Amino acid sequence: MSEPTCTAVVIPAYNEAPAIGRVLSELCPLACRIIVVDDGSSDQTLEVAAQFPVAILRHSTNLGQGAALQTGITYALRDPAVEIIVTFDSDGQHDPAAIADLEAALRSGYDVALGSRFMPGGAAQNIPWLKRAVLWLAVRITRRMTGMSLTDTHNGLRAFTRAAASKICIRQNGMAHASEILSQVALYGMRYCEVPVNIHYTDYSLHKGQSIWNSVNILWDILGGKIR
Amino acid sequence: MNILLSQVLLLGALVLFILYIFRLRTDFLDRIVYLVCAAVGIVLVIDPKLSSDIANLLGIGRGADLLFYLFIIASLFYAVATRLRLRRIERQITQLVRQNALDHPIEGKK
Numbered sequence: 086m087s088e089p090t091c092t093a094v095v096i097p098a099y100n101e102a103p104a105i106g107r108v109l110s111e112l113c114p115l116a117c118r119i120i121v122v123d124d125g126s127s128d129q130t131l132e133v134a135a136q137f138p139v140a141i142l143r144h145s146t147n148l149g150q151g152a153a154l155q156t157g158i159t160y161a162l163r164d165p166a167v168e169i170i171v172t173f174d175s176d177g178q179h180d181p182a183a184i185a186d187l188e189a190a191l192r193s194g195y196d197v198a199l200g201s202r203f204m205p206g207g208a209a210q211n212i213p214w215l216k217r218a219v220l221w222l223a224v225r226i227t228r229r230m231t232g233m234s235l236t237d238t239h240n241g242l243r244a245f246t247r248a249a250a251s252k253i254c255i256r257q258n259g260m261a262h263a264s265e266i267l268s269q270v271a272l273y274g275m276r277y278c279e280v281p282v283n284i285h286y287t288d289y290s291l292h293k294g295q296s297i298w299n300s301v302n303i304l305w306d307i308l309g310g311k312i313r
Numbered sequence: 314m315n316i317l318l319s320q321v322l323l324l325g326a327l328v329l330f331i332l333y334i335f336r337l338r339t340d341f342l343d344r345i346v347y348l349v350c351a352a353v354g355i356v357l358v359i360d361p362k363l364s365s366d367i368a369n370l371l372g373i374g375r376g377a378d379l380l381f382y383l384f385i386i387a388s389l390f391y392a393v394a395t396r397l398r399l400r401r402i403e404r405q406i407t408q409l410v411r412q413n414a415l416d417h418p419i420e421g422k423k
Binding site for chain 2: 121122125131134135136137138139140141142143144145146148152155156159160256258
C-alpha cells in the first residue's frame with residue numbers, strides 16, 4: 086500500500102456534474118490518490134464522482150474554493166504515503182499531462198510548483214481579452230505584495246511537497262486563496278518555480294468560472310483579511 | 314489655516330478608533346463602548362442644550378453638528394465590529410463543515 090512517492094490530486098468541485106466525469110476519467114490513470122471535495126453542490130457532482138475510484142469529501146454547505154482546497158489538503162496529509170499534493174480544477178480547463186511536469190519540478194528540489202499559462206511554453210487558449218487584462222493586473226499587484234517574480238498568480242494548477250502543504254494554511258474561503266497561498270509561500274521562504282501549463286477555456290469553463298468582476302471581491306477579501 | 318480644538322479631538326477619536334479595531338477590542342470592551350454611547354444619548358435627550366454647550370466649547374457651531382460627527386464615528390465602529398463578528402462566525406462554520414467532511418469520506422467505485 087505504501088508506494089515510495091505517491092501523488093494526491095485535490096479537486097475542489099462546486100456544481101460540476103457536466104464536466105467532472107471527463108476530468109476524473111482522464112486523471113484516474115495518472116494519480117495514485119484522487120480527492121474530490123464536493124463543496125455543497127446542488128447537482129449530481131457527488132454521484133458522478135462516486136463512479137470513479139476516488140475519495141469524496143462533502144461539505145454540507147457551500148464554503149468556497151479556498152475552503153474546499155484546505156479540506157482536501159488536510160485529508161491528503163492524513164495518508165503518510167502521500168509525498169506530493171496537486172490542486173486541480175474540476176471544470177476541465179487543466180491538462181492532466183501537466184501533473185508529471187509539476188512532479189518533476191518538485192523532485193528537482195522545489196517545495197512548490199506553480200502552473201503558469203503566461204510563461205514561455207504555457208498557453209491559454211480562447212482566453213477573452215478582458216480576462217487576460219484583469220489577470221495581467223492581478224500578476225502585477227501580487228508581485229508587488231509578495232515580492233515574488235511570477236508570470237501567473239491565479240492558476241488553480243499547483244503542486245506542493247508534503248512539507249510545504251503541511252505549512253500552508255488557507256483561511257480565505259473564497260477566491261482570494263490564490264493570493265493567500267502565494268503570500269505564505271513567500272512568508273515561509275519556500276523554494277518555488279513556475280511550470281508552463283496549457284489552459285483550455287471552453288464555453289463551459291468560461292460560463293462556470295468566476296466572472297472577472299469577482300476580482301473586486303478578491304481584493305476586498307485580501308484587505309479584509311488584514312483586519313483581525 | 315486655523316486648527317480647531319474640535320478637529321484635534323475628532324482626529325484623535327478616529328486614530329483611537331483605528332487603534333481600537335486593530336489592537337484593543339474585545340467583546341467586553343465593545344459592550345462598554347455601547348453602554349457609554351447609550352448613556353451619553355440618554356443624557357443628551359434629557360438635556361438637549363448640553364450638546365450645544367459642549368459643541369461651542371469645542372469650537373463646533375451647533376450641537377447637531379457635534380452629534381453628527383459622533384454618529385459617523387459610532388457607525389464606523391459598529392460596521393467594523395459587525396464585520397469582525399461575521400468573519401468569526403464564518404470561521405466557525407468552516408471548521409464545523411470541514412470536520413464533518415473529513416469524518417465521513419465517501420469512497421467511490423473501485
